[in-house]
Amino acid sequence: MTSPAPELTPAQRTEIELLARGKQEKSRAMRELGLSETPEAAHALLLRSGLWPESRTPYADRLHATTQPLELPVPEFPAEARLDLTHLDAFAIDDEGNRDPDDAVGIEALGGGLTRLWVHVADVAALVPAGSDLDTAARSRGATLYLPDQTVGMLPDALVERAGLGLHETSPALSVSLDLDESGNADAVDVQLTRVRVTRLSYTQAQARLDAAEKPFVSLLRLARASRLLRESEGALSIDLPEVRIKADEHTVTITPMPKPEMRFVVQECMTLAGWGAAIFADDNHVPLPFATQDYPTREVRGEGLSSQWARRKTLARTRFQPAPGPHHGMGLDLYVQVTSPMRRYLDLVVHQQLRSFLSGGEPMPGQLMASHIAQSGLNADATRQAERLSRRHHTLRLIAAQPEREWEGVVVDKRGPQATLLIPELAFDLPLSTPAPLGSVLKVRLSDVNLPALSARARPL
Missing domain, CATH: 2.40.50.140 (Nucleic acid-binding proteins)
Structure with missing residues (x-):
């Protein structure tokens, strides 16, 4: 039988809450109560005392991941020359309810067996130059924090509203193009500052248009399949484990399986191609970027069941980010960068800052300085991801307990x-x-x- 919770004075409660939140390492109050001076023991006492509801999660605090919205002024887009692509269809395809659309895809027929894949990405670096207050604040966060009960942006909501693709009639973008043959080989790649007209679609809506055999979606699927086969021939691994969406508030938790329509695979493959194309462009033009690299898997795992998928994931080495290009073996690519989420991941923003500086005739950040930014933002992003993982587990356990x-x-x-x-x-x-x-x-x-x-x-x- 659980003993009744002791009465706590306001001072004791404050001290115990600080311990539970990871804001101090010791607690005289816990010691005097004969309890362990750990965040977990403090958390348990606060629950037992009814001072914290079960919905309260302390993990972001413990990991120093901020839960306060970023409120800094957002500049206007600069007046500058851009390639006008508003005559081409472009689609921002994401989960229902997505609030930060930062990438879109489209195609352009070239003839001669070539198709140009366009991946447009919100031109966030136009509003967040390296060294600005917004840049420093984003680096301190590392990534957007996605918790079951709230989302805390890496950048201000006002910036998302200004730069998000498809939120206005036309949008400034940084666009990666790849001229691909029917086997998925790239004949040419390019990166340009553009202006685009984007239609927003959910995965369900995009899948319906693919099922109706609408030409752009059929062509995108064909390109994605060819690219995937080519990468698999170079050793790319595919891992298919269950994914769910968790939403929580003070009273309820809902967990729903993530649907996996074919258009989700299409978009993922297009984003991978964009990262490959941007990396090639940067390497050809000697632009330092935070290249993503990964060693060979530690061993080969055969089979397609869940136990095989689980084991295969454990063979993957951690992705490293470095100023010089190197192979990413898990993706089957000779070089790669993450380029499609500059609103949500700081290293993607650095890629944009570097490419935009080169395209505008400026001087990109030198590799040594960029390496320090990689290290700093990496630590902060790791804390964000860990806070997300622990918070998701917490709310899953709430649902199980009910x-x-x-x-x-x-x-x-x-x-x-x-x-x-x-x-x-x-x-x-x-x-x-x-x-x-x-x-x-x-x-x-x-x-x-x-x-x-x-x-x-x-x-x-x-």
């Missing part, structure tokens, strides 16, 4: 002797389990003993 009698179907995706990792596909949630069941087994389980501060639960096979 349904103690529910049966869940899990798959044994890893095995170390009697100890296993069980993946619940419906929740994209994994937890340890002691079972004699072999790898790949499908088990019915109930989940109990939810411990929010420890982010744990117990699976009991039925």
